[in-house]
Amino acid sequence: MRLLVLGGTAFVGRHVVLAARAAGMDVTLFTRGRTNPELFADVERLTGDRDGDLSALHGRRWDAVVDTSGYVPRVVDRTLDAIAAATGHYTFVSSVSVYADPSAATLSEESPLAAVPEGTEAVTGDTYGGLKAGCERAVTARLGDRALVVRPGLVAGPHDPTGRFSYWPRRLARGGEVLAPGDPGAPVQFIDARDLGDWVVRMAAAGATGTYNGVGPAGRLTLGQLLATCAAVADADATLTWVDAAFLAGQGVVPWTDLPLWLPDDRRGMTSVDASSARAAGLTYRSVEDTARATLRWDAGQPLRADAPGLDPQRERDVLAAWHAADGASR
């Protein structure tokens, strides 16, 4: 099977490529040649720009395309101009950020979608979801009977450039007193990029169509359980101190950016996404322990980015000291 990946050299796309190669597919990548250009030296690499020169795609045919690099409907549309007629199947990797109301009790594929004003092209935290929803519409309008739309939640695992999930295994491995935010019983969801890649490739091979949320893990997982798993995997001398959400707000600690996977109650829908359709269609999950262990092992060899999410050690100590002082004062 001939598979074209639009992208494929960072994280989600990389795991799609790895899964496709493991499945024996004949893989071609189309990128600008900027991100990890040395990767996949034995795979056909086409160079161009989805928002520029698409000529490398002309005159070619593929059995399936996986699009991991679409963010702006106009750009997705012009890619489709080049390849819609040249592929039997098209997978668009979208996001659970497409949903309009992150405070909903649960989010299913039928939940209302976000929108952005006509002509919006700048991808920001505010426009990302509405733009992705527009990209989905562009794909389904052109290829509805051949299109698969996958909406992942937070993606975790080796090669994650965002550093979000990685914060926790790394922090637990450093040991000492660890600031754990909010409620240990709060639900968390994520999908291992390796599970996502495997499933997308199996769906593309089967010619499956439709729209699916792609989140995990298999059962209900709490933040407390996740941090305990990270601690067990790290095997370090770490103790968790759970700090009240209101106190953290008073300290200016921001959910998600300062402490990843911790969301305020008014975004609970983002941790209660229904993936039962995806599971019925064959999405499977490795264990949380496997994801934490593999992430920690990969992360250990990576330099820490200056803009990585999470609290830096001094700030964490300061907030913990303030918490203990407030606790002592109230006794």
Ligand SMILES: NC(=O)c1ccc[n+]([C@@H]2O[C@H](COP(=O)([O-])OP(=O)(O)OC[C@H]3O[C@@H](n4cnc5c(N)ncnc54)[C@H](OP(=O)(O)O)[C@@H]3O)[C@@H](O)[C@H]2O)c1
């Ligand atoms: N990470 C998460 O937690 C998460 C959650 C939900 C959804 N998602 C979705 O998952 C996808 C992210 O995947 P990823 O970045 O890890 O994918 P990836 O496919 O591994 O990396 C992005 C690829 O796109 C290529 N690219 C970027 N701009 C391009 C352009 N103008 N023309 C041609 N190629 C271009 C990059 O190469 P060059 O730079 O060399 O061009 C790179 O190969 C996105 O669709 C995102 O919305 C991610």
